[in-house]
Amino acid sequence: MNQGRIPMAPLLAPLLLSVACAYIVLPEGLEAQSSAESKGWRAIPTNVGTTEAGDLHVDLTLLNETGAWSAMQAEAGAPAVLHSAGEDRECETVFVGTGGHRLAPGFQLRGYVSGTKAEPEIQMIYVECPGAALAPGSTITIDYSYVTGDYNYYEQDKGRVDTSVQIDLDLVVDGLSYPVGDPVDGLIRASTAVMEAINKVTVELTDVQRTEDGLEFTWKSANPGEYPSYVHIGNPPVIGEDGILYGFYETPDIVSVPITAAGGVADWKTNVAVPPGIRGLYILLSVETGKARLFANYAIDISDR
Numbered sequence: 273m274n275q276g277r278i279p280m281a282p283l284l285a286p287l288l289l290s291v292a293c294a295y296i297v298l299p300e301g302l303e304a305q306s307s308a309e310s311k312g313w314r315a316i317p318t319n320v321g322t323t324e325a326g327d328l329h330v331d332l333t334l335l336n337e338t339g340a341w342s343a344m345q346a347e348a349g350a351p352a353v354l355h356s357a358g359e360d361r362e363c364e365t366v367f368v369g370t371g372g373h374r375l376a377p378g379f380q381l382r383g384y385v386s387g388t389k390a391e392p393e394i395q396m397i398y399v400e401c402p403g404a405a406l407a408p409g410s411t412i413t414i415d416y417s418y419v420t421g422d423y424n425y426y427e428q429d430k431g432r433v434d435t436s437v438q439i440d441l442d443l444v445v446d447g448l449s450y451p452v453g454d455p456v457d458g459l460i461r462a463s464t465a466v467m468e469a470i471n472k473v474t475v476e477l478t479d480v481q482r483t484e485d486g487l488e489f490t491w492k493s494a495n496p497g498e499y500p501s502y503v504h505i506g507n508p509p510v511i512g513e514d515g516i517l518y519g520f521y522e523t524p525d526i527v528s529v530p531i532t533a534a535g536g537v538a539d540w541k542t543n544v545a546v547p548p549g550i551r552g553l554y555i556l557l558s559v560e561t562g563k564a565r566l567f568a569n570y571a572i573d574i575s576d577r
Contacts, residue, residue, distance in 0.1 A: 317441055318382065330398060347434075356404065364402070379571070380453035465572065476492055488543050492539050500532065504529055512553035512554070
């Protein structure tokens with residue numbers, strides 16, 4: 273269904289916000305985390321209205337309350353369920369997720385890049401219920417799953433949690449700031465930060481340039497070891513003050529990078545398409561570390577660019 277998708281180039285108007293409740297069902301064998309780390313994802317209604325066809329339309333913002341870097345997605349093929357006036361109605365149109373990306377803890381988003389790599393589109397996060405009318409006290413329940421922690425190509429679903437979120441449609445609030453919804457101490461790195469990568473190679477961002485199509489990043493790796501090494505970081509996406517996660521998702525290990533010679537350095541560039549005028553940006557960086565195809569995550573502050 274494409275009616276909720278819009279081209280990437282136009283700027284997107286800010287939406288409204290509210291608060292909703294979520295609960296977690298931990299898989300067997302997974303120990304319970306502290307309450308500060310076990311809230312899952314919150315789905316916040318930012319606008320409740322109707323489409324031209326008269327269907328109920330609910331725009332949502334997703335807030336990562338897992339306490340870790342996390343990717344989430346509504347259960348494929350499962351409708352959301354509207355509970356209104358004592359009746360339940362299935363809502364087949366469910367665009368809820370992070371588009372494959374891991375989002376930093378405390379960050380929130382209201383859309384992401386979808387479509388194809390050749391023809392990317394902005395996918396807003398929303399639910400639609402055909403022919404539905406709201407009564408006071410109405411809620412929507414969405415089944416979803418999420419994973420947390422570093423991305424590991426060989427164990428992509430490790431620690432997966434299957435759960436549900438219930439959204440109170442009476443609670444619609446405005447004034448939300450993106451992308452940081454609930455700040456986490458020590459999370460965000462400066463643009464000058466140096467990250468240690470695989471084989472003790474270091475990676476750093478050395479330049480950020482605005483281009484006609486978006487942003488160009490220049491990266492430098494330094495190898496203190498005796499053997500040449502590759503360090504993959506993929507094509508890092510960004511998220512800013514409009515709450516849209518820009519950058520078509522692909523696993524970071526498949527993107528080509530130059531080899532860093534023993535005792536040497538290497539430079540390369542990555543690009544991400546971002547509409548002009550979007551500010552307050554953070555890079556969501558994945559750096560190959562520890563072992564091949566295991567990636568640690570960093571939120572890099574480029575909000576002054």
